[in-house]
Amino acid sequence: KAGVTQTPRYLIKTRGQQVTLSCSPISGHRSVSWYQQTPGQGLQFLFEYFSETQRNKGNFPGRFSGRQFSNSRSEMNVSTLELGDSALYLCASSLPWDLQETQYFGPGTRLLVL
């Protein structure tokens, strides 16, 4: 079974621009979570989607948004990029049968904001 895929793998943007990252979950997985990883803050939860609905959101500004499509693929968008948004953005998918969710991560998208 193919794993979680994320595109693109690397991205360079300048301040003020916006960016869209894509995530395709493992086949059959319907829950997708997004995380930001930085050396200073570690792995921080952004949001989770299930059945095209955002069920949970972390403590990030409104510039960070996401959506999920009917095929469970998800995108996240960051508008008005800031230097501090440079990070590895990770997507994880899971079977949302109950709260014991085992998440499987993709390889991430490395975003550099100049």
Place this chain on the structure above:
Amino acid sequence: GQQLNQSPQSMFIQEGEDVSMNCTSSSIFNTWLWYKQDPGEGPVLLIALYKAGELTSNGRLTAQFGITRKDSFLNISASIPSDVGIYFCAGQPHGAGGTSYGKLTFGQGTILTVHP
């Protein structure tokens, strides 16, 4: 911010040695997960624990879900050079409701270096 305290922060060991790392939390978790991350890649799931007291092995790896639901440890036996990487513990918060969905809380990571 993160709520899990993972220790040690780094370890330098000789090939063949055993390794132990642990995570503690002030909160109860439903699930404990252990991941390994190589540079520039996403975390790879090593072991998942779902019940308090559960002890699970995966090859040379053994992990346990603490009885209090507030801690977990990971042991690696007979380390080899390819064990090098960053190991993360992660917990799924206890309780139902929107604040738990899809949200894992991560430890700070343990950087493991194995000398041949």
